[in-house]
Amino acid sequence: MNEYKLTAIAIWIILGLGFVFLINFGVAQVTYFGISIILLSLVGSVVYTWWKTQSDKTVDKLKAEILLKIKKDYADGQKLIAEAGEMVNVDNVRRDLESLRSNLINLKFYDADFNTTEEAKKYTLTVIEQENRRVEQRLRSLEALAAIEVKPKLDEYIQELRVKLDKLRKAGYKIGEEVENFETIEAQESKTLREMLEKKKKLTEKFVSILNKCAAEAGEILTTSQRYGVIKIVEHALLKIKTEDFDGCVILLVDARSRLKDFLKDFFAIEKNEFSASVEGIYKLLDGEQVEPEKMREIEELRSWVLYISDPGTIGELQDLKVQFKNAVASTIAELHEKLRSLEEEIKAYAPSREIWTSDELAEPLVRRVSAEDELRVFTRYATNALEHIGKQLAKDSAFIKILKNYDKVEQIISKKLEGEGKLSATALNVKYPEKFLMLYSKKHPDTEYTESTATLRVKARV
Amino acid sequence: MNGRTKWGIIAAGEGANRISFQYYSQFRNPAIEDRVLLLNTTTADVKLDKTFEYIISKDAGLQQVYEEVKRSRICIFGKSPSGAGNNWKLGENEAREDFDSIVKYITGLKLAERDVILGIATLGGGTGNGSLPYIIHRLKRGEDLAYRREISYLALGIVPYDFEAPQRYFNTICGLTRLLKYGEDGRQNADMLLLVDNSQVERMLKVGISAREERYYQINQEIIKAVNMLIAPSSLGAKSTIDVADYYQLPSNIGVYHFTPCMSLGNDPEIFEIETALEMAASNPMAPLDLKTATMAYIVAVVPQKYVDSGKFSQEDLEAKAHEWAVKNIAGEWGGILRYASLVSSKEQETLDVMILLGGFSFDKILAKSLQKYYDFIDILRVDKGEVELKDESDPRIRVRISMKDIETIETRLKEYIALTQEKIGKVQEVKTDLLEKLEEWGFGKRRK
Numbered sequence: 001m002n003e004y005k006l007t008a009i010a011i012w013i014i015l016g017l018g019f020v021f022l023i024n025f026g027v028a029q030v031t032y033f034g035i036s037i038i039l040l041s042l043v044g045s046v047v048y049t050w051w052k053t054q055s056d057k058t059v060d061k062l063k064a065e066i067l068l069k070i071k072k073d074y075a076d077g078q079k080l081i082a083e084a085g086e087m088v089n090v091d092n093v094r095r096d097l098e099s100l101r102s103n104l105i106n107l108k109f110y111d112a113d114f115n116t117t118e119e120a121k122k123y124t125l126t127v128i129e130q131e132n133r134r135v136e137q138r139l140r141s142l143e144a145l146a147a148i149e150v151k152p153k154l155d156e157y158i159q160e161l162r163v164k165l166d167k168l169r170k171a172g173y174k175i176g177e178e179v180e181n182f183e184t185i186e187a188q189e190s191k192t193l194r195e196m197l198e199k200k201k202k203l204t205e206k207f208v209s210i211l212n213k214c215a216a217e218a219g220e221i222l223t224t225s226q227r228y229g230v231i232k233i234v235e236h237a238l239l240k241i242k243t244e245d246f247d248g249c250v251i252l253l254v255d256a257r258s259r260l261k262d263f264l265k266d267f268f269a270i271e272k273n274e275f276s277a278s279v280e281g282i283y284k285l286l287d288g289e290q291v292e293p294e295k296m297r298e299i300e301e302l303r304s305w306v307l308y309i310s311d312p313g314t315i316g317e318l319q320d321l322k323v324q325f326k327n328a329v330a331s332t333i334a335e336l337h338e339k340l341r342s343l344e345e346e347i348k349a350y351a352p353s354r355e356i357w358t359s360d361e362l363a364e365p366l367v368r369r370v371s372a373e374d375e376l377r378v379f380t381r382y383a384t385n386a387l388e389h390i391g392k393q394l395a396k397d398s399a400f401i402k403i404l405k406n407y408d409k410v411e412q413i414i415s416k417k418l419e420g421e422g423k424l425s426a427t428a429l430n431v432k433y434p435e436k437f438l439m440l441y442s443k444k445h446p447d448t449e450y451t452e453s454t455a456t457l458r459v460k461a462r463v
Numbered sequence: 464m465n466g467r468t469k470w471g472i473i474a475a476g477e478g479a480n481r482i483s484f485q486y487y488s489q490f491r492n493p494a495i496e497d498r499v500l501l502l503n504t505t506t507a508d509v510k511l512d513k514t515f516e517y518i519i520s521k522d523a524g525l526q527q528v529y530e531e532v533k534r535s536r537i538c539i540f541g542k543s544p545s546g547a548g549n550n551w552k553l554g555e556n557e558a559r560e561d562f563d564s565i566v567k568y569i570t571g572l573k574l575a576e577r578d579v580i581l582g583i584a585t586l587g588g589g590t591g592n593g594s595l596p597y598i599i600h601r602l603k604r605g606e607d608l609a610y611r612r613e614i615s616y617l618a619l620g621i622v623p624y625d626f627e628a629p630q631r632y633f634n635t636i637c638g639l640t641r642l643l644k645y646g647e648d649g650r651q652n653a654d655m656l657l658l659v660d661n662s663q664v665e666r667m668l669k670v671g672i673s674a675r676e677e678r679y680y681q682i683n684q685e686i687i688k689a690v691n692m693l694i695a696p697s698s699l700g701a702k703s704t705i706d707v708a709d710y711y712q713l714p715s716n717i718g719v720y721h722f723t724p725c726m727s728l729g730n731d732p733e734i735f736e737i738e739t740a741l742e743m744a745a746s747n748p749m750a751p752l753d754l755k756t757a758t759m760a761y762i763v764a765v766v767p768q769k770y771v772d773s774g775k776f777s778q779e780d781l782e783a784k785a786h787e788w789a790v791k792n793i794a795g796e797w798g799g800i801l802r803y804a805s806l807v808s809s810k811e812q813e814t815l816d817v818m819i820l821l822g823g824f825s826f827d828k829i830l831a832k833s834l835q836k837y838y839d840f841i842d843i844l845r846v847d848k849g850e851v852e853l854k855d856e857s858d859p860r861i862r863v864r865i866s867m868k869d870i871e872t873i874e875t876r877l878k879e880y881i882a883l884t885q886e887k888i889g890k891v892q893e894v895k896t897d898l899l900e901k902l903e904e905w906g907f908g909k910r911r912k
Binding site for chain 1: 730731733734735736738739742743746
């Protein structure tokens with residue numbers, strides 16, 4: 001309507017302008033004006049017609065897109081409800097979904113195969129858009145109806161998986177971390193049908209991966225146990241495992257673990273006792289003042305592990321711990337030996353009398369005998385010998401270097417105390433290791449003599 | 464420090480400047496932090512580079528500290544073109560003339576009531592020895608500083624080397640006396656005077672054969688450690704606090720308030736017992752003295768925390784050992800008339816450090832070397848109309864007149880102080896109180912002797 005009004009107004013304006021030109025400029029000028037107006041009108045008409053065609057095309061395109069969207073939404077909803085149908089009975093929802101489809105076909109939006117029809121183009125864009133919204137709402141309510149049915153079933157499904165996980169864990173499988181991941185997924189919020197079905201999918205995948213891990217673990221224990229004998233029944237059971245059958249798979253895995261545990265029980269007890277005895281014996285010999293804190297921590301951690309593990313199925317881990325323990329102890333011994341050597345070098349710099357101190361000869365061969373490649377029993381014997389000796393020697397030399405370092409100060413005290421009575425007993429010298437200080441003093445001062453039996457230093461009588 | 468006593472150091476003169484710079488660049492006692500002020504006369508600014516040259520040479524990073532000190536921690540006072548030239552009177556006059564600017568710098572230390580000013584000066588020189596007694600007197604008696612009466616004024620005087628010339632000892636006697644007593648009325652000046660003898664510390668450290676600068680460095684290091692030990696009993700780790708007032712209140716009441724630290728540092732706690740550390744400290748006094756004349760002793764032991772936790776060292780044990788040691792070694796049958804002991808535990812420290820701060824001892828050993836040189840110097844002075852003119856031979860611009868009356872006053876005051884000290888020592892050494900008689904007086908009835 002507006003188009004007509006505008007055209008009429010334009011014609012009246014043009015005619016008005018033509019009349020004004022005619023009055024003022026004459027016929028010749030008005031002719032030019034008229035020709036120009038005609039040409040402009042022609043160009044304008046062409047442009048307008050082209051624009052109008054394009055605009056109509058856009059509306060058709062939009063209609064097609066909305067129809068396609070309705071179809072896609074329906075297909076998605078249908079798929080979700082079909083998935084829900086695998087868990088619970090959603091026939092009533094399915095019926096409503098079917099009636100929604102029939103209604104769209106009746107409206108001639110789609111044909112029997114649910115493809116867009118030519119008749120649909122006859123509807124205005126507004127009508128199609130309104131139908132789109134209605135379908136969306138309807139699909140949402142149908143999904144919500146299905147979700148109400150699915151929720152308890154999903155909870156039940158999760159509970160069943162948890163029971164199975166618990167059985168696997170109790171059987172001894174090391175799946176703590178995996179169960180935590182499972183619980184993280186479980187804790188995720190799921191309100192819509194889509195979220196619920198997504199959660200179920202993820203939990204199922206996680207559960208399957210846990211089953212695979214357990215199967216691998218059982219396989220490893222089986223391999224380790226083959227050192228002690230053959231248990232064909234477990235071997236066959238593991239081959240039968242199919243992770244699609246959750247119930248069967250869990251039963252097989254629990255049974256395999258239990259059989260392996262029974263089979264390894266006695267072997268494990270023997271090895272653990274031997275290992276514990278070795279760890280405790282060696283640990284007692286480690287002096288926190290001598291061993292580097294980092295090394296001490298490493299050995300303490302290993303010791304805690306040995307005390308902690310009690311499942312015969314972890315016999316393989318026990319073997320690994322033995323290797324780690326032997327390596328840690330061997331390197332500790334090497335470090336202590338190095339410490340002893342540098343301490344001896346430090347002492348030698350003071351050139352103490354051989355009557356008071358001699359360097360150690362025994363440590364070297366004792367340390368050479370310690371090898372982490374040896375059997376635990378052999379290793380423990382040699383390591384104990386080396387640690388006992390080096391520990392004692394280090395304590396002795398550490399004390400001696402302190403004596404040497406502090407000698408100058410103590411020497412002054414001794415000299416002062418000797419000035420009075422000409423003798424000094426170890427008890428009257430208020431320092432640690434008084435005998436050693438007095439002995440050292442007597443070696444440095446030939447005019448004095450130290451009597452070990454009475455622990456007394458005295459000035460020699462002048463002849 | 465959160466409410467704890469703050470200490471500020473005022474170091475007057477080149478020698479004291481060196482000690483303070485050494486502290487500032489290498490130590491940071493939480494009680495002192497950066498409250499250090501270096502005072503010097505006008506020539507000092509051109510000599511500063513040389514003064515600190517050796518300390519800076521120990522660590523390249525100290526050049527920056529030096530620049531910082533030069534910028535904000537040094538107060539140059541006086542108008543003399545060539546400084547005090549080892550003339551204490553000139554040092555005193557310069558400080559008097561420029562006292563306002565000195566006070567401005569001291570105010571900048573931001574000390575408040577109950578805080579401490581520790582003044583340091585070498586007694587043989589002119590600038591510090593001349594100015595410090597005057598500054599302490601003015602701060603204590605004047606109106607220049609807020610809370611002046613609540614502030615404690617401690618002085619550390621450093622006695623020159625044995626080999627130094629008589630004029631240095633003239634300065635020493637004058638400076639020592641003026642730190643003890645000052646003003647028209649000759650009242651107590653510093654609340655406490657700590658004495659350190661350069662030659663004594665040198666012998667103690669066995670650094671006599673080192674180069675001169677290294678000797679100074681080592682001696683100063685020891686002096687700084689003594690100051691740290693002095694502050695330690697008021698730190699958080701102290702099992703029994705010795706507050707700064709404990710150091711000087713009773714000695715001031717008695718009228719004898721000179722002290723000297725005896726130290727034994729860096730002892731291995733695994734080897735040494737407290738008794739031994741005390742013995743070693745007592746054999747290392749920082750000024751020559753006869754132990755048996757000491758009437759007061761403050762004993763400070765700083766030990767690693769772990770040994771306190773393990774029970775190896777305890778406050779009770781320290782007190783018992785300190786008592787035992789004092790009875791055996793210092794004046795009187797009770798082990799002096801005043802004794803405190805404080806065990807300080809430290810997480811940072813690995814050694815057992817002990818300081819015995821001995822006080823009230825006889826001056827005879829310190830004055831033995833000083834008096835002879837003092838009189839030798841006085842004897843050659845030309846007295847003109849009751850005054851003598853002191854001048855620096857190397858710089859004729861430095862000259863000042865001192866009246867003989869002033870010198871006599873100084874001598875009299877020192878003699879009085881010495882007489883009082885000796886009297887107290889005598890009384891402590893011979894406790895003659897008749898207890899039976901006293902008990903009767905107290906109403907316990909007649910008792911048989």
